[in-house]
Amino acid sequence: MIDHLEFSNDLPPISVFRQHLPKIVEALGFRYATPPTASPGPLATALPVGIAALVETSPGAASDALYLQLLGSLVPADASRLRERLYERSLLIARQLPADQPTTRRLLARAYQGLHMRPAALIALRPGQAGAGSAAPTMAMDLPDAEERA
Numbered sequence: 165m166i167d168h169l170e171f172s173n174d175l176p177p178i179s180v181f182r183q184h185l186p187k188i189v190e191a192l193g194f195r196y197a198t199p200p201t202a203s204p205g206p207l208a209t210a211l212p213v214g215i216a217a218l219v220e221t222s223p224g225a226a227s228d229a230l231y232l233q234l235l236g237s238l239v240p241a242d243a244s245r246l247r248e249r250l251y252e253r254s255l256l257i258a259r260q261l262p263a264d265q266p267t268t269r270r271l272l273a274r275a276y277q278g279l280h281m282r283p284a285a286l287i288a289l290r291p292g293q294a295g296a297g298s299a300a301p302t303m304a305m306d307l308p309d310a311e312e313r314a
Contacts, residue, residue, distance in 0.1 A: 173283040176276075182259070202260040204267060229257040229271045236278050251278035 171180040181188075186196040205224010236250035255275035261268040269288050276285035 173281075174287060176281050176284050178255070179284065199260065201262055202257070204261045204265060225257050225261055226267050226271065229254040229261075229275070232257070233271070233274050233278060248279060251275050255279070 169180050169184060171177045189196040202225040204226040232250045232254035236247045236254065239247040239250065252275075254271065258268055258271035258275055261271070273285040273288040276282070276288060
């Protein structure tokens with residue numbers, strides 16, 4: 165079963181795994197239970213005053229995912245694995261949030277983008293799906309076009 169799973173740029177391995185997880189678990193002889201959905205809580209509307217403020221309060225899962233992405237964007241260029249780990253953790257948190265929320269779609273797209281999975285990020289922001297917002301056109305264009313519009 166696992167030998168025949170196919171993935172691509174549009175459907176990265178993590179998405180294929182999540183899609184087939186119930187079948188994989190059942191093939192191993194276990195009963196699959198749908199993971200609980202986390203409450204997103206309020207999303208922070210302003211950046212924290214400082215890095216120390218990130219650990220002082222945690223208003224909810226959505227803000228936790230956002231803060232991990234913020235930290236990931238601040239990691240020095242020579243610590244790429246640390247940056248990936250922060251975006252991976254953000255992705256795991258965002259996957260637990262209600263899928264129909266616009267905030268969830270944006271957090272997923274940013275996490276995929278931070279993991280250099282641009283096609284998956286674009287799919288997360290696909291028009292007609294919750295969360296298709298202002299980041300989608302910027303991610304869909306080339307860097308020179310994005311800089312020109314900025």
